[in-house]
Amino acid sequence: MSRKFEVGGGESARRTTGHLGPSTITPSTTSLQPTPPFPSLPFPSLFACLLLPYTLFSPPHYSKSLHSFFKLFFGSARNLTPYLALMDVTLGLLGGGGGSSRASTNESTVSKMEVVEQDFVGLSSEASSYPPVEAELELGLGLSLGGGGAAVKGKPFVWGECRRILTPKDFPSVVSHGSSVSSRFSDRATAVAAVTGTKRAADSVSQEGGSPPSASQVVGWPPIRAYRMNSLVNQTKSQRDEEDKQIGEKDESNDSSKKKIYRNTENTAKEKCHLGFVKVNMDGVPIGRKVDLNAHSCYATLAEMLEDMFFRSTTTVKSMGGEKEQVTKSPKLLDGSSEFVLTYEDKDGDWMLVGDVPWGMFLGSVRRLRIMKTSEANGLAPRFQERNERQRSKPI
């Protein structure tokens, strides 16, 4: 058996790819709880017997002697799955039945599992110290390490400083998570919904009239490409328009009404084609955001969302024990009371004040938004005061 393993790594070590050989002796094994549905996999039993005492009695983090033990028996075998050797993981739901010559015991496995897991955790570095041969352009990595190929692979199986297992002792200030994390994360969906929704509303498509599962307020979920998301929203809108028109025109003669429908659909669709997410930039802020205009039906909600996005500097959802500072610098974008105004660039490339035209017309011509300093925006606003009055009387 020892012939299969090269002692001390070296170039050929890289090329050893095979699994450790088939098993002949079958030690007792343990089963996971709950038992997984598939039959167990073969593993090298002799190795397992030797491994067993070490893994049962070795401390969670590695000593040099254990390293050299593994080096002796594994060399550079890449498919190192030692804890498989100790576990007979029968995914029992599929009822794969016998298949394996090993008997699985019914003894409780929890403690053994933990030990095995820890070992498995620790064994990673060795096996991963060899970059895959099938790297794309990373071959440069191997060769540029100074002298042909073997630089990395030639290193003896020693855990260099950079690959040392870092133990809890190394983390001076880490917070021990324990079970609190899982509870925090089981509440994640709702927590995220509550806070991230407001903070990151630009990036998430907010609920359209009605049913908000928490998914709707999570940024980037469901994972659909932004382009597809935009066209989805636009298509729904244009379909609704088409249906409305059909209802309205069903009394007319067939041909002409149908032609009208088709053309109208096209027009509406084209109008709304470029909608969806438009970019928003604010003066003095390096990062732009995106807003989904289809998620709003009036200026008020749009302004509110932008105000949340740009003017409320909140800490992250998961601030550890800290308070959330809600500093609202300057709230109202639309009524001129803040030092910023909301402007947009229309189809012709002109910059206009948001709020002058009816919402639908705005949707049809807006290309992107910009939150401008009021001082710069004065030239855009001949009817500033009148517009302010109108805005104030709008319900919010």
Add this chain to the structure above:
Amino acid sequence: MNYFPDEVLEHVFDFLTSHRDRNAVSLVCSLWYRVERFSRQRVFIGNCYAISPEKLITRFPGLKSLTLKGKPHFADFNLVPYDWGGYVQPWIEALAKSRIGLEELRLKRMVVSDDSLELLSRSFANFKTLVLVSCEGFTTDGLAAIAANCRFLRELDLQENEIDDHSGHWLSCFPDSCTSLTSLNFACLKGEINLASLERLVARSPNLRSLRLNRAVPLETLQKILMRAPLLVDLGTGSYVHDPDSETYNKLKTTILKCKSIRNLSGFLEVAPRCLPAIFPICLNLTSLNLSYAAGIHGSELIKLIRHCAKLQRLWILDCIGDKGLEVVASTCNELQELRVFPSDPFGVGHDAVTENGLVAISIGCPKLHSLLYFCQQMTNAALITVARNCPNFIRFRLCILDPTRPDPVTMKPLDDGFGAIVQSCKLLRRLSLSGLLTDQVFLYIGMYAEQLEMLSVAFAGDSDKGMLYVLNGCKKLRKLEIRDCPFGNMALLSDVGKYETMRSLWMSSCEVTLWGCKTLAKVMPRLNVEIINEHDQMEICAEDGQRVEKMYLYRTLVGPRKDAPEFVWNL
């Protein structure tokens, strides 16, 4: 050791087409490295920041075809801010200055400007192929430059890009002498098109085999185009709307009968379902059908259409087809290899949506299935186990339950066993995306069984650092790992720092990793770029190390920290 002259070696290497094979060959010895490098024409760079254009040019002077990828995958879902990076300009500049005779450029998730396109079009006399997927930053003016200046252009393929459409004229920029087009895809353009120019272009392109139109091309034009290009293999319709009783529609029906070569069909960005019967005759020969943008086709019409498509190998569809529709797919399309079911209403609760039953039906009827992307309302362990048993050939398995932490609705348990069955049964699995309620257990299974796994996407899963550790230790071939909203912290991140040099990249957002953890990692691994994306101005450079990091993206690189990082990206 080498008994052959270099030319013979080169000739042998010509038969090696895959990048991995060529990379392997170049590692054998310095002679092979040299021969391989001079004979290499196609290069794939999965992360544009892993290497510099200069190094690329130095090593491969014979480069003709370059593929580049820029932003991390999660940029598709708006998780990466706008100015993060991924600019193609430095690449094009460097290539233009060199003697490289670039002929093909394929970009994914990169920022492309009009200037870049202009420079590209003027710098390479033999430029033939431009494929842009999920890119942004350019307008139709850039396309006009490509059209006007690339005299031998064969392929212009724009897939799902954000393009500022200044409308219409770019298509007219193809000179009359341009007759070499084989593939033209502008389906993602949102503006008007000069229809007459389009018809003339098609008429003078006898080699055109792939044509995907945008929404602005009406059915009348489609009919005229098909008359001119009956040899099309790949067709994407634009607006497929007309009166089914009209002359035009009848002409279309006759014309389509002549198009016997069509194997890929897509588009239907607008559709009048009553016009669908015209395409039934070509459905029989279709191997690929993409109706994922055809929101106007309802479930029953979809089913009627699918019944004609017995030879389908790839199907992209919306979930309004429903479980019943998937059963029809299962009984009709027994050759199916790739299926993608997209949500038509991602934020509502649709009664037409698909559930686990649809997937199980598919697995029974389509045993050759190897690629799946499935958005659904719910999933059960039993269903996943059944699917795993029926379809052991999965290479890509991506499941997205719309409510991200939903358990098995029948047993109320996590979906660990279901996914465990998938990874155990599908030994060739290379790509996996998880969703639903998941504990550390699923990662244990993945670490144990997913030996070929190269890309893993995780969201809202796991209980502790162990989860991530199982994956890092178990998946030897892992190249890309992307994690969001999971309780993995510094312990998991730092347990095996050498692993990251064997991977292309790692993304962690909304996890428990702190600034200290990232700094430590960066210090210890100089060949990794550890980038923090800081979108809120709270974190300063001397921020507290215990502060959690919102978004971290790290990747291996030969060229150190990038110089084009914006202010909000810190390279530690």
